[in-house]
Amino acid sequence: xxxxxxxxxxxxxxxxxxxxxxxxxxxxxxxxxxxxxxxxxxxxxxxxxxxxxxxxxxxxxxxxxxxxxxxxxxxxxxxxxxxxxxxxxxxxxxxxxxxxxxxxxxxxxxxxxxxxxxxxxxxxxxxxxxxxxxxxxxxxxxxxxxxxxxxxxxxxxxxxxxxxxxxxxxxxxxxxxxxxxxxxxxxxxxxxxxxxxxxxxxxxxxxxxxxxxxxxxxxxxxxxxxxxxxxxxxxxxxxxxxxxxxxxxxxxxxxxxxxxxxxxxxxxxxxxxxxxxxx
Amino acid sequence: xxxxxxxxxxxxxxxxxxxxxxxxxxxxxxxxxxxxxxxxxxxxxxxxxxxxxxxxxxxxxxxxxxxxxxxxxxxxxxxxxxxxxxxxxxxxxxxxxxxxxxxxxxxxxxxxxxxxxxxxxxxxxxxxxxxxxxxxxxxxxxxxxxxxxxxxxxxxxxxxxxxxxxxxxxxxxxxxxxxxxxxxxxxxxxxxxxxxxxxxxxxxxxxxxxxxxxxxxxxxxxxxxxxxxxxxxxxxxxxxxxxxxxxxxxxx
Numbered sequence: 001x002x003x004x005x006x007x008x009x010x011x012x013x014x015x016x017x018x019x020x021x022x023x024x025x026x027x028x029x030x031x032x033x034x035x036x037x038x039x040x041x042x043x044x045x046x047x048x049x050x051x052x053x054x055x056x057x058x059x060x061x062x063x064x065x066x067x068x069x070x071x072x073x074x075x076x077x078x079x080x081x082x083x084x085x086x087x088x089x090x091x092x093x094x095x096x097x098x099x100x101x102x103x104x105x106x107x108x109x110x111x112x113x114x115x116x117x118x119x120x121x122x123x124x125x126x127x128x129x130x131x132x133x134x135x136x137x138x139x140x141x142x143x144x145x146x147x148x149x150x151x152x153x154x155x156x157x158x159x160x161x162x163x164x165x166x167x168x169x170x171x172x173x174x175x176x177x178x179x180x181x182x183x184x185x186x187x188x189x190x191x192x193x194x195x196x197x198x199x200x201x202x203x204x205x206x207x208x209x210x211x212x213x214x215x216x217x218x219x220x221x222x223x224x225x226x227x228x229x230x231x232x233x234x235x236x237x238x239x240x241x242x243x244x245x246x247x248x249x250x251x252x253x254x255x256x257x258x259x260x261x262x263x264x265x266x267x268x269x270x271x272x273x274x275x276x277x278x279x
Numbered sequence: 280x281x282x283x284x285x286x287x288x289x290x291x292x293x294x295x296x297x298x299x300x301x302x303x304x305x306x307x308x309x310x311x312x313x314x315x316x317x318x319x320x321x322x323x324x325x326x327x328x329x330x331x332x333x334x335x336x337x338x339x340x341x342x343x344x345x346x347x348x349x350x351x352x353x354x355x356x357x358x359x360x361x362x363x364x365x366x367x368x369x370x371x372x373x374x375x376x377x378x379x380x381x382x383x384x385x386x387x388x389x390x391x392x393x394x395x396x397x398x399x400x401x402x403x404x405x406x407x408x409x410x411x412x413x414x415x416x417x418x419x420x421x422x423x424x425x426x427x428x429x430x431x432x433x434x435x436x437x438x439x440x441x442x443x444x445x446x447x448x449x450x451x452x453x454x455x456x457x458x459x460x461x462x463x464x465x466x467x468x469x470x471x472x473x474x475x476x477x478x479x480x481x482x483x484x485x486x487x488x489x490x491x492x493x494x495x496x497x498x499x500x501x502x503x504x505x506x507x508x509x510x511x512x513x514x515x516x517x518x519x520x521x522x523x524x525x526x527x528x529x530x531x
Binding site: 075076078079098099101102159162163167181182183184188191192194195196197 | 353356357362371373451453455459462463465466467469471
């Protein structure tokens, strides 16, 4: 029996401490959520499709990497990267200071623009929907808009997807004024918005667009200014392990290349019907 | 792994812990209220009644609890006539949806557990009760239910522990109970090991409490069958005998 002990413990050690690092010739496994259309979703055959997947495929082509997409639940996606189940995350993930403490990011390949959507039956008056609020700026006017938003939403029930910047934002800015419900998937949030269990939701414009254009989405409408910066970070990037510096550089080079030749913008137009990539 | 974080996280889980305890206790209590009459119908000689109850237990034991929860929460929200009815004021709230689903599910399992206990009551005891002229209601109250419950107790304790763990599914419908709160903290700290270990420790604590409670209840209900009483008696008899012999020694 004893002679099995050493190989077994080595195997265990390899399993526990073996930090996979992405190298040449090896397939790069990219994790995506598969439930965040149009960023990423799964088609009827279970294959991941969407903006993230098209961008990822274009990037891998440029960087001459062999890539493979797999789905992973959103709230475990960062730990899964760090234990080596995947080599990269492309799931509409915003670059934030908090996430940067545990993983690193490529440069952004898309921008974010967060909006509240409210049920029309609340009868809220139009509020600054053409304006932009940058949380990083300290402008008096922008703070005034946020305060007006808070007053309007006081006592309402706000839905957000859990473990997202939207959740962090609502908790920090409106936490004392509203009731917050967190959902595992945006689809479920939309269902409850239609059913009237929640009064409003906060998410990225790209996510709302598909919902508002659907039949169910007719009960709700965009509300308030576009919110970005600060908690929401500089944009959406590829999540990578901190030690995979070489892979990050190859992705950064590829992002610059597809930005320059216009193919990134073309993918954005294809999936969002809008340019969400150019500054 | 950071042991310090486990200790730090425990107080943050307190609120979720209370909701878990509340959900479990309420659904077990309502489940039992559902199960007692249904178990009696299930064991009644009328096959129509028995099969009607069987249909209910079959449906709720034959489908996953998560599916039932989604059907009641998201399913009910889809139907316009439910949304415009008075029931919507209850079904609108995730807490009530969870409580209704858990109670019905727990009730189904408890019905079958109690039925097993009732079936196992020795027919001699029931015949003796009949011979003494007890009415049906009195027989049920004095003989069938107490004896049946006593026999079903170990399996029932198991079901209560299962209910405690199943209550974690409430986190899928936006209720921030223990598991939901733990997931929220994981999202903020990115430390799944420490936070889930802390949550697991709390579940273990709850389970320990339930097991202890039912152990006590079982000892209490089976007092008349225990031989421990005899042993105590014999031991005290020996002690008494020793005392007597000791006093005899001193006396002279």
